[in-house]
Every structure is written in C-alpha cells, then in structure tokens.
Amino acid sequence: MTMTLTPPAPETTPAYEPSSLDVASLLGVNLTTELSPFEACLDPMLQAIIANKNADFSALSLLKSHSAERFMALGLPNRKHQEAWKFIDLKPLVSKPLPAVQSKLEPCRLPYRLEKALKLPVTLTVCNGAFPKDASPKAAAPWMLFSQLEASVQTAFQQLLTEKTTQESDPFCVLGQALAEDIWTLDLPANTTLEKPLVVYVNQSQTSMAFPQWAVLLAENASATVVVSCSSDAQLQAYIQACATVELAKGATLNWVYLVNHTSENIVQLLNTRATVHEKAYFNLFAVNASNGALLRHSMEVRLVGQEANATLNGITLATGKTSVHNHVRLTHDAENCQSSQIFKAVVGDEAKSEFDGSIFVTTNGQQTDAKQLSKNMLLSNKAKAFARPWLNIDADDVKCSHGTTVGQLDEQQLFYLVSRGISPDEARDVLTLAFVVDLLSQLENVAGVEALKAECLALFQEKLAR
C-alpha cells in the first residue's frame, strides 16, 4: 500500500507526566519504603555521580552527571500516560531486587562462535558491561578503533553526547549513560573504509546491571561495519542498558548489526540506537533478536538531516517462552530527498509477545521523502501475541510513504506440501518459520563479513527453534 497522507499529529513530543520515581526521594530526602527495589538501588548511585561532578571535571564525569540530572528530570516512564511504554511490562526490571553494578571483570564465555567457527575476529569484548581497561583492542588500523572517553578528553564526543542527552526523552537511555563506567568511541577519519567488520562481543556472565555505551563518529565518506553480539550465561539475572549514539557525516556509511541471544530468561535488555544521518550518508541497522530474556526493548531514533540521506532499519525477532520483545522506531525525515526503509519481522511462539511501534515523521523540510515501513508477524501459538502500531506524521506535501502490517500463521497448504514429501511436521514447521525470516538476511548483502553473519543468524535461529 502506497499512500500520501496528512495524518492527525499524535504525540510528536510525548508529554512527560510526573512518574512513579519521586525526584525528592532520589535525592535522598525521603527514602520511603514505597520505592521499588530498582529505584532504591539507583538512588545512592545517582547521587554519588552528581556529587562527583564537582570533584572531578573530566569529560566523562560531566557527561555522567548531566545524564543523571536528565534522568531525574524525566523520571521512570509511566505506562498509563506514555504511549511508547504502554505495552511494556517493566515489572521484571523494577520489582525484583537488582544487584548493584559489579565492575569486577569476570572471564567471558569465549571462544565465541563468530570467531571460532566463522573466522570473524572479535575486536572488542565487553564483560558484564565493563570494557577492557588496557585501552586499544586488536586494532587493525593505525588509529585507535575504539577508545575510552576517559582516556583522552574528547571534546567532540562530549559535546555531541551532552547535546543528545539534553534532547533525549527516554529515561533509560540517559540512565545508562549516567551509570556507565565509560563510553567507547569509534572515530573514523574522512575517506577511511574499514574492510573488516568490528565485532563487539557483549557477554554477561554474572548477575548485575551493565551499561555498555558506544559513540560513533564517521567523518565524510568514511565507512564501517560494526557487529554487536550480546549473549549471557544461563539462568543469571541481569539488566543491560546499552546505547549506541551515531553521527554520520556527509557520504559516510555505517552498517550496525545487533545479534542478541541471551539464554537466560532473567535478562532485561534495553537497547537504544540514536543516529543522525547527514547529506548522502547511509545508516544501515540490522537487529536480530533470538533472545530468551524476559524483556528486550530496542528503541531506535534516526534523524535524516541532510539531503539524500538514507536509512535502512531491519529487524528479525524470534520470541518464544515468555519473552517480550519491543521494537520502537522513530524515524525523522528532516531534509529533502531522503530515503528510508524499515522491515521488521517477528515470529512469536508460546506465550511470547512482540510489539512493533514505528513512527515516521516528515517535517516541512522533508520534501520528496521516500519512506517505507513494513511489519510482518507470524504467530506460532494461540497464546502468542503480536502488536504492530505504525504511525505516519507528515508535514510536507510531496512525499511517498507506505506502511503495512501483517499478522499470520503458518500456511497449512505449505505445511502439507512439505510433509507430503516425507518431512516430519515439526521439521516442516521449522523450515517454514525460518523461511519467513531468512529473506531479510539478503539485506546484509553488501555488508562486510556477510557470509559469517548470515551463518550466525541461521545458527541462532536454528538453536532457538530447537530449544
């Protein structure tokens, strides 16, 4: 369906209601028993961060205290009043007592399959939210691929992140930045192309909170592929708040691939992807989730701010058990002749839940916008749920926007065709389930390390289906 619409303008800037998190209590004035264990745990930490600002004026401390203050101003989201959080049950996060951050590095579950079998070397390993302290990992180039914000005062990053924090409306996003031990940066000079993907392996091996943060600046015509693979050991409980802030200068290309595969059912992972895409730059996000975790929310906010900027956002979700997966997209066309495409596919089984909430905003600057959005869902059981909530908010008059949503089940005729050839009904179901999502893998075609990535995705899916 292709259509040009001027829709009602719902909630371009969601109004923030006073939340359940009382700022006064956060400041330690009134620590009542009504605070959730989560809030009670955060309170002293945030206070310490703000206090530290005056003692230590490092770039990181300033940014962290700024983020802590921002979090207090925003407060925890209110499901009743904030559309974006309506379908999200934060109970697994706020009701269970959460262990404090443990910065002690524990050995990770290495070697990792991407590296071992697929020969895609891991560039950086993040254990329990902590980046390696010995600065530069195996850098394949003369410049530092990832560096710590603390290591050198990187004002460009500090400015960028401070500005973003001020505009940020997701409390968890700023919370992560406030509590992060460090922010890892990738700063690629103009006209540089990284031939090999940078693989970041985020492994959770202990019960704790973890706050991995990235900031990526690609200068003019630079190009890179970053693969972030998140996994965790069985059974442990964790809250992982990860954020990637991306700034792409004119003509730059960034492929960002997320492979999320937690085996533990007690993982809450809230992901934030924030990208600003300038003239003729291209941001290509591919997010695969085959997690067993209790809750995964991936909030993607992408702004196309230069002419002919381009963004592709694709997601594959395989949700089973009692998992709840939420893909939230806010994609803004704020310049002429920009293109965007979103395809999100979800396979939902057992009692799992999947939600796609995607908004396309076209400002008055966004003439000749070409925006496509598609959410396709397959339900494997009658207790599984899929929600799709597409929004179009268009303030320009010459735009091409299409969106569509499907929710279906496995096709009986296709199933019969397979079993009539001797294939067992279970295998036939798996084959068709995989078939539903694998065509999206073709979107990885021009990405460095594509064969390994495809193989990894298939392996994740097959493991997931076998569970």
Place this chain on the structure above:
Amino acid sequence: MKNQTPLLQIINLHAQVANGGQKILNGLNLTVNAGEVHAIMGPNGSGKSTLSKVLAGHPSIEVTEGEVLYKGQNLLGLEPNERATAGVFLAFQYPIELPGVNNTSFLRMAYNAKQKANELPELDEAGFAEFLKTKLPLVEMKDDYLHRCVNAGFSGGEKKRNEILQMAVLNPCLSILDETDSGLDIDALRIVANGVNQLMSQDKAILLVTHYQRLLDYIEPTFVHVLAQGQIVTSGDKSLALELEEKGYDWLLPHSQQVEVAV
C-alpha cells in the same frame, strides 16, 4: 502375477470435505498391481484430486467409510509424511510455492527423511549435489531452478517439471500424478513423460490423472478408468481414452444426475 498382494487396494471409499462438508467420494473401488499404470479420467469436479489427496493424507478431506491398503497395510493409518517415506508420492495438480525455502535443501530434506525412515544412509550437501546431478537430465531441468526457492515464481510448466524432479529424487513405489500434463507445452510434455517412463518399473505403479488422451500416447496405461460423482463408473483399456476423446462423458452418466461441468 508374480506379486500376490496388490500395491494399492481401495475398497468402498467414502470421503467428504473435513468437518462435515460436502460428500465427494461415494464408494470408490480400485485395485492397482505393481507394474501397472492406471489412467483416471473424468469430468471436472468428479473427485479425482480428492482421491489423490485422500491417498496422500491431506487434512482437508476426511474418510468416512472404506479402506485403503498399500502393500497390504492400512494406508489411512499412516501420517502423510510416513506415507511418503513408505513410497507414496503425489505430484500436485497445483504445486505449492515455498518462498524462502531453497529447492535443493528441500529436495535433500525430503530425500534424507525417506532414507532415515528406511534406515538407509543420508547424504550430505556435497553427496546430494552429485546425486541430484544424475536426476536433472530425466526432466531436462536447468540447475538454475535448484538455487531458487521451491516453485516460487516458477511458471506453471516449470512447477510441473519440479514435481517430477521430486519424484525422481524420492523414487516412489506408488506415484499419483494429478494432471501433471496440464500446463506443459508440447515438448515439455514429451520430456516429462519420458522421465516418468524411465522412473517406472515392474515393482512400481502409477495413477495418472489426466484430461487428455495425448499424455497416454507417451505413457501407456494398463487401464483407463472414468471417475464420475465420486465413483469409478467405467473401466477399460487404453482404447477407452480414445472413445472418451470422441464422445465426451455424457454417455457414461446416468441422465438424471448429470454433472455440470464448470469450465
């Protein structure tokens, strides 16, 4: 007759659309011995595809009465995949498209399922590729089709050829070919018929559902049956097909219950 037990025995078969729907087969009887080709003809809507589906175990049709024996065993008691691994194969009148499922992987899965069920060695990717190469010439199929998704975007004729390729890979004992000829061009018809003939042997049998005498010029039937209103109303040798070509079906139908032929 060398073999005492018929390959297929259908006794007083009654079937209807599942969940109490329309009655379609009304006491059908048919015996097929190894080494025989049985052509089944009959007006549109007379129940030919329904019979094929019953034999393959399609869930949309339910059997209300009667028996089907395959090599003397109760066929209806087997799951559809068990029937296939036991050697029953249905070439669909309307083959199904499977977007996202690679044709070669599909063929290998089917082949290995059969091997496994019969406790025979399965083939790995490389081994199967070699094996498949030997089967392609049977249907004169280009290997382009192997890299594509099963039937997805295939032309009508290509789909039919792909059905026979599956037959070649699975090497079934009892093949039910439901209008495999329709949709094939003149050359393709000859090629596919030759393929089927090469796959036929003394220990196998074919049920050939067709509307056209032309196919029977290539694949010579042992018997020709006319199915009307859910029963076999007459049977004969291949000359019956010629007679039908000339006279149509009218003369075989009781006048009061003439079937309306929808075109």
